[in-house]
Amino acid sequence: MNKKAKHTSALNELEGVQRPNTLSTVIASKLKIARKQRLVIPELIAQIILSNKTALSRAITIIESTATKDQQQAKLLIDGCLPYANKSIRIGITGVPGVGKSTFIEQFGTLLTQQGHKVAVLAVDPSSSLSKGSILGDKTRMEELVKNKHAFIRPSASGDSLGGVARKTREAIILCEAAGYTHIIIETVGVGQSETVVHSMTDFFLLLKLAGAGDELQGIKRGIMEMADAIIINKADGENIKAAKLAKTEFNRALHLYPPKDNGWLAKTITCSAIKNEGIDQALQLIEDYVAQMKKAGYFASKRDEQQHFWMLQTIENRLKSDFYNNPSIKKELKKQLEKLAKGKTSPFEAAAYLLSLHK
Numbered sequence: 001m002n003k004k005a006k007h008t009s010a011l012n013e014l015e016g017v018q019r020p021n022t023l024s025t026v027i028a029s030k031l032k033i034a035r036k037q038r039l040v041i042p043e044l045i046a047q048i049i050l051s052n053k054t055a056l057s058r059a060i061t062i063i064e065s066t067a068t069k070d071q072q073q074a075k076l077l078i079d080g081c082l083p084y085a086n087k088s089i090r091i092g093i094t095g096v097p098g099v100g101k102s103t104f105i106e107q108f109g110t111l112l113t114q115q116g117h118k119v120a121v122l123a124v125d126p127s128s129s130l131s132k133g134s135i136l137g138d139k140t141r142m143e144e145l146v147k148n149k150h151a152f153i154r155p156s157a158s159g160d161s162l163g164g165v166a167r168k169t170r171e172a173i174i175l176c177e178a179a180g181y182t183h184i185i186i187e188t189v190g191v192g193q194s195e196t197v198v199h200s201m202t203d204f205f206l207l208l209k210l211a212g213a214g215d216e217l218q219g220i221k222r223g224i225m226e227m228a229d230a231i232i233i234n235k236a237d238g239e240n241i242k243a244a245k246l247a248k249t250e251f252n253r254a255l256h257l258y259p260p261k262d263n264g265w266l267a268k269t270i271t272c273s274a275i276k277n278e279g280i281d282q283a284l285q286l287i288e289d290y291v292a293q294m295k296k297a298g299y300f301a302s303k304r305d306e307q308q309h310f311w312m313l314q315t316i317e318n319r320l321k322s323d324f325y326n327n328p329s330i331k332k333e334l335k336k337q338l339e340k341l342a343k344g345k346t347s348p349f350e351a352a353a354y355l356l357s358l359h360k
Helices: 003-008 023-049 053-064 068-084 101-114 169-178 195-200 216-222 238-255 280-297 299-326 328-342 348-358
Strands: 089-094 119-125 151-157 183-187 204-210 230-234 268-271
Touching: 023 053, 023 068, 023 169, 053 068, 053 151, 053 169, 068 169, 089 101, 089 195, 089 280, 101 119, 101 151, 101 183, 101 280, 119 169, 151 169, 169 183, 195 299, 204 280, 230 238, 230 280, 238 268, 268 280, 280 299, 299 328, 328 348
Parallel strands: 089 183, 089 204, 119 151, 119 183, 204 230, 230 268
Antiparallel strands: none
16 A cells, blocks of 8 residues: 555545544543542442441542532432441540540550451541631541551541531541441540530540649539540549549549439549550440440430431531522622621621521
8 A cells, every 4th residue: 555545545544543632532521520420429338338448538528528519429428328327336535635635545546446346536626717727637646546457537627617526527427337437436626615516426425634724613614524424534644643533533523413314324534644555444444334334224226316316407507507608699798798787887687687588
């Protein structure tokens, strides 16, 4: 075949012809994205059930996303994982910054894995109210636990959630349970703003305290002690041992001032030294005793039902709030009302009433 015939004959096949960079490339790209979106959720769910940490992390990122395109995917993820959930013990741990929550959780989680359990830690980091930034340093603080193949640590920014509970923590719990984690630990910021939210999503609520920090009466005033199923005086080592024992006595006396809990459980106070790994086994035994007693009395299941009801109501509130602020008319009028407020031409109550009247 001569060179001229090769280029002029319509019957000849050219070898190595590249697809032109025209509309076909764009269409192919869109088809690839669409195919990926169709496949990603079933694949993610399958990998989560197989305890794939990468898949679990990716799934939590999707449910934490506020992007509209991720909302449907998040719903599919939750629906797919829900049948495999509700088989863990959910433990909420709170305490003031510096009380040693991360150190305690690392020792506690390590003990659980040594006993054949799988631990997921949903650690909520404080977010700056100005920059919205967050350090997300729990993986740094839990150096040993993060390397444990039977542990999963997921730091999340608290954002604007009261009490430092990430907005999607509830959904993350479901995903972790579907991945086979037997103990879900929720570490909160511990700022005392809304610990009831933590209490509402956990089976056991643990309050960490420091000896001689002067917050014994403050704790009583905030009412956090009333919600606590156990109080642990951390850093009970060295020169603090005597102060820790004294604090334990004081807290136990304070706990007796409260009326008995509906479930019949009497909250207890113990001491421990997370940094020296002392008293951690006692804390685990306390939680196991609680779970056994609650399951025997039928309270464990009823509390889970209460959690479901609370989650539903909270979801409704969050959805209504999201729909309101994402409404184009509201966005436009909100700006105008804020300007009128700044000029003193309206009151906060009138402005709110007007904006709400638009959302009907």
